[in-house]
Amino acid sequence: MITVNKLTKTFGGLTAVSNVDLKIEKGELVGLIGPNGAGKTTVFNLLTGVYVPTAGEIIFEDKSLVHLKPYQITAQGVARTFQNIRLFNSMTVLDNVKLAFHWHDKYSLWGAFLRLPDFFRGEEKMDEAAMELLKVFRLDDKAGELASNLPYGEQRRLEIVRALAAKPKLLLLDEPAAGMNPLETKELMALIGEIRDKFDLTILLIEHDMSLVMSICERIYVLDYGKIIAEGTPEEIKRNPRVIEAYLGREA
Amino acid sequence: MKAMRLRNNLIIAVCLAVLYFGIAYAMKQRMLSSFHQVNLYLMGINIIMAVSLNLIVGFTGQLALGHAGFMAIGAYVSAVMTLKLGQPFLLAVLVGSLATGVVGVLIGLPPLRLRGDYLAIATLGFGEIIRGLLININYVGGAAGMNGIPKLTTWTWLFIFTVATVLLIKNFINSSHGRACIAIRENEIAADAMGINTTFYKVLAFSIGAFFAGLAGALYAHYFFLIQPQTFTILKSFDALVMVVFGGLGSLTGSIIAAVAITVVNAALQSLGALRMVIYALLLVVVMVFRPQGLMGTKEFTLRTLLRQKGGSGLHDYRKQVD
Amino acid sequence: MDLFFAQLINGISLGSIYALIALGYTMVYGIIQLINFAHGEILMVGAFVGFFAIAKYDMNFFAAMLLAMLASALLGVIIERVAYKPLRNSGRLAALITAIGVSLFLQNGGLFVFGTNFQSFPQAFPKKTFQFLDGMITITSYQILILVVTILMMLFLNYIVSYTKTGKAMRAVSYDKDAALMMGINVDTIISATFAIGSAFAAVAGVLLGLYYQTVHPLMGFMPGLKAFVAAVLGGIGIIPGAMAGGFLLGIVEALVSGYWSTNYRDVVVFLILIVFLIVKPSGLFGKDTGEKV
Numbered sequence: 001m002i003t004v005n006k007l008t009k010t011f012g013g014l015t016a017v018s019n020v021d022l023k024i025e026k027g028e029l030v031g032l033i034g035p036n037g038a039g040k041t042t043v044f045n046l047l048t049g050v051y052v053p054t055a056g057e058i059i060f061e062d063k064s065l066v067h068l069k070p071y072q073i074t075a076q077g078v079a080r081t082f083q084n085i086r087l088f089n090s091m092t093v094l095d096n097v098k099l100a101f102h103w104h105d106k107y108s109l110w111g112a113f114l115r116l117p118d119f120f121r122g123e124e125k126m127d128e129a130a131m132e133l134l135k136v137f138r139l140d141d142k143a144g145e146l147a148s149n150l151p152y153g154e155q156r157r158l159e160i161v162r163a164l165a166a167k168p169k170l171l172l173l174d175e176p177a178a179g180m181n182p183l184e185t186k187e188l189m190a191l192i193g194e195i196r197d198k199f200d201l202t203i204l205l206i207e208h209d210m211s212l213v214m215s216i217c218e219r220i221y222v223l224d225y226g227k228i229i230a231e232g233t234p235e236e237i238k239r240n241p242r243v244i245e246a247y248l249g250r251e252a
Numbered sequence: 253m254k255a256m257r258l259r260n261n262l263i264i265a266v267c268l269a270v271l272y273f274g275i276a277y278a279m280k281q282r283m284l285s286s287f288h289q290v291n292l293y294l295m296g297i298n299i300i301m302a303v304s305l306n307l308i309v310g311f312t313g314q315l316a317l318g319h320a321g322f323m324a325i326g327a328y329v330s331a332v333m334t335l336k337l338g339q340p341f342l343l344a345v346l347v348g349s350l351a352t353g354v355v356g357v358l359i360g361l362p363p364l365r366l367r368g369d370y371l372a373i374a375t376l377g378f379g380e381i382i383r384g385l386l387i388n389i390n391y392v393g394g395a396a397g398m399n400g401i402p403k404l405t406t407w408t409w410l411f412i413f414t415v416a417t418v419l420l421i422k423n424f425i426n427s428s429h430g431r432a433c434i435a436i437r438e439n440e441i442a443a444d445a446m447g448i449n450t451t452f453y454k455v456l457a458f459s460i461g462a463f464f465a466g467l468a469g470a471l472y473a474h475y476f477f478l479i480q481p482q483t484f485t486i487l488k489s490f491d492a493l494v495m496v497v498f499g500g501l502g503s504l505t506g507s508i509i510a511a512v513a514i515t516v517v518n519a520a521l522q523s524l525g526a527l528r529m530v531i532y533a534l535l536l537v538v539v540m541v542f543r544p545q546g547l548m549g550t551k552e553f554t555l556r557t558l559l560r561q562k563g564g565s566g567l568h569d570y571r572k573q574v575d
Numbered sequence: 576m577d578l579f580f581a582q583l584i585n586g587i588s589l590g591s592i593y594a595l596i597a598l599g600y601t602m603v604y605g606i607i608q609l610i611n612f613a614h615g616e617i618l619m620v621g622a623f624v625g626f627f628a629i630a631k632y633d634m635n636f637f638a639a640m641l642l643a644m645l646a647s648a649l650l651g652v653i654i655e656r657v658a659y660k661p662l663r664n665s666g667r668l669a670a671l672i673t674a675i676g677v678s679l680f681l682q683n684g685g686l687f688v689f690g691t692n693f694q695s696f697p698q699a700f701p702k703k704t705f706q707f708l709d710g711m712i713t714i715t716s717y718q719i720l721i722l723v724v725t726i727l728m729m730l731f732l733n734y735i736v737s738y739t740k741t742g743k744a745m746r747a748v749s750y751d752k753d754a755a756l757m758m759g760i761n762v763d764t765i766i767s768a769t770f771a772i773g774s775a776f777a778a779v780a781g782v783l784l785g786l787y788y789q790t791v792h793p794l795m796g797f798m799p800g801l802k803a804f805v806a807a808v809l810g811g812i813g814i815i816p817g818a819m820a821g822g823f824l825l826g827i828v829e830a831l832v833s834g835y836w837s838t839n840y841r842d843v844v845v846f847l848i849l850i851v852f853l854i855v856k857p858s859g860l861f862g863k864d865t866g867e868k869v
């Protein structure tokens with residue numbers, strides 16, 4: 001589904017991502033882990049067009065994503081969440097979700113200006129679809145609230161709902177459980193597994209916490225200092241001495 | 253819900269009709285002095301300016317300081333249409349507004365890649381360039397401007413255009429396209445990542461705003477019959493921005509209230525001569541220091557809040573049909 | 576060639592004044608990210624103080640300039656404390672509108688107090704004309720004065736910023752306010768100091784402008800202020816050497832356009848350059864382009 005070859009990104013003198021190779025098949029749930037500052041978010045930013053790679057290629061369904069703008073990449077079927085939550089704070093929960101329908105489900109500009117029938121039809125359709133998604137994440141009763149008024153855990157969930165509304169084939173989740181309590185985290189992880197099947201998704205998931213990722217991911221890439229230092233099943237990763245060193249070496 | 257919406261719309265329509273016919277009657281009976289009339293027209297024009305600028309600054313979050321330049325284009329193009337080319341008023345207004353909208357696209361495209369203060373200063377520059385060019389075009393009278401423009405902006409046209417502007421911009425904002433603009437204001441990176449072509453929507457908001465500023469200019473030219481480059485200095489852009497911020501960024505009703513209030517205050521202080529602007533400026537500073545979010549914040553003033561009907565703030569009615 | 580040198584010298588004089596104004600603009604922007612639209616009016620007040628000191632109280636030119644600097648510095652600090660400080664946490668637009676309000680207040684207050692007439696600035700400094708290279712280059716004592724004063728002021732500023740405690744603290748605050756706070760710097764004091772210094776520079780520019788054009792007027796500060804801001808942006812906003820370079824560049828361009836083409840196109844060209852710059856290199860001559868970190 002997506003193949004990344006020799007992806008590199010430098011900021012001034014700092015090489016944040018260096019020669020990264022990834023390959024993810026359709027339907028997989030893959031984890032990307034690594035210590036603080038390893039370059040995980042930067043990989044996401046490269047995949048979604050926020051940054052242009054210094055070198056390397058990104059092939060998504062036989063098409064290169066390099067040099068596409070973020071919104072064009074979304075239209076190819078890649079959506080993401082943000083580590084530091086980026087909701088549309090003064091919009092309602094429902095509008096946050098409806099916004100992501102815009103690129104694939106908009107009605108005409110004239111319809112909007114003149115309140116033509118297609119406006120009402122379009123809005124109704126978006127309302128229904130958005131509510132359905134919100135229900136999956138138990139946010140439907142919060143639809144009318146401002147996004148900024150949601151508690152932290154719900155904001156994280158809303159980020160996922162919004163990304164789903166953008167109709168992705170590949171979903172990129174950047175530390176979706178950050179700041180959640182253990183119970184919330186557990187629920188969320190179960191939910192992520194569910195939506196993969198329900199929406200026929202391929203998921204790449206960044207997590208800081210190894211044990212957590214181990215429980216749901218089929219395959220894991222480990223990034224350290226911008227380089228992939230290991231790749232394999234959770235079992236293999238757990239036993240890999242380089243991974244253990246990377247984690248223990250810094251966090252002990 | 254639907255019935256309530258219908259009723260509210262009906263109430264608004266009745267209020268507007270009363271306003272229109274009331275003033276039309278008063279004019280016919282010569283109950284309004286020319287001073288009152290001038291300020292009434294200014295009110296309409298200011299509402300159009302404020303509401304259209306709010307779309308750019310308040311809703312899309314792009315700080316623009318060149319709105320007077322757009323107003324100038326609408327004024328000059330429409331004046332050329334009627335005065336020089338002998339075209340009918342409506343066509344002139346339409347062409348003036350469209351021309352301004354097109355200029356909005358052209359000059360919006362490059363600088364809208366800029367952010368924040370850089371955009372502000374670029375649009376300020378554009379406003380000054382437009383004015384500078386007008387001074388140098390002899391066809392439109394150079395620095396002396398154009399005089400003797402036919403006085404074709406009637407109360408009826410002013411009313412229709414003002415109401416239409418507010419209505420169209422309100423409809424736009426409360427649509428999927430308008431949400432795209434608001435999302436850019438809220439978080440441009442996230443909007444981009446959710447599939448919004450941010451440049452397109454910034455330019456769109458910019459050119460819609462320009463279109464209506466051009467309309468305001470056309471109405472202005474055909475009421476005050478004299479336009480000069482000097483009329484459209486940066487101070488006019490500031491005026492519009494003041495109304496927008498004063499009323500509340502992202503509040504259309506706020507812009508309307510502010511436009512009306514500021515026109516009234518200006519008129520009321522008229523007799524004070526030089527002291528007028530001093531007091532006006534002082535008021536501005538005081539209001540900003542004590543209420544920096546403006547009168548309304550991002551909230552809207554609706555019948556629903558006024559009549560204390562149930563169902564929340566009522567900003568987006570259709571939303572309530574869902575559950 | 577005569578025309579070229581004449582306009583070049585005019586441009587350098589004008590550019591010196593722009594540079595002095597731009598310095599204050601850029602310092603204030605660097606420290607609180609506010610386009611202080613009232614900066615031009617602080618200049619105007621300085622010019623009027625200088626004007627009254629010389630015309631009404633027969634003061635020595637330099638003493639008058641010093642007095643103007645003090646008055647403007649005080650005014651700048653008062654404006655910052657009364658109008659801007661309460662808004663420091665309520666969004667940049669509110670602060671910008673307030674700056675516009677302060678600018679309008681001072682302009683119109685000036686019109687109210689000083690009247691709408693141009694007042695002629697006394698020739699408080701002996702006016703002589705010097706010629707070089709068989710008259711190819713003509714330079715007046717005013718122009719020399721402007722350049723010398725500007726250079727001295729810049730050296731002075733360089734000293735403040737590089738060697739004094741206040742100057743170092745100013746740099747720290749403009750680099751990272753929170754970090755500066757944690758290092759025990761009194762951010763409020765430093766912001767006030769920045770306004771004081773920037774405003775004093777504006778006063779110097781105002782007095783020089785009055786002398787150079789031989790008039791003062793309540794609206795005299797607005798356009799030069801705006802142009803100086805353009806200069807600050809051209810040089811790279813927040814960057815002190817950038818403001819100087821931008822000021823000189825703008826002054827010279829203006830003079831050359833006026834000399835070779837038409838004064839009517841002067842402003843158009845200035846703002847066109849601004850826009851081209853903003854599009855090609857928005858960070859300005861001396862700036863580094865930075866993107867937002869996601």
Ligand SMILES: Nc1ncnc2c1ncn2[C@@H]1O[C@H](COP(=O)(O)OP(=O)(O)OP(=O)(O)O)[C@@H](O)[C@H]1O
Nearest residue numbers: 011016035036037038039040041042043867868869
């Ligand atoms: N825009 C940028 N400019 C300069 N350096 C950057 C930029 N973005 C990221 N970096 C640097 O790149 C490195 C990798 O950052 P990144 O955010 O990708 O790490 P991460 O693995 O997501 O870490 P965390 O677990 O803390 O989220 C860091 O040293 C960071 O400071």
Ligand SMILES: [Mg+2]
Nearest residue numbers: 040041042083
């Ligand atoms: Mg990260």
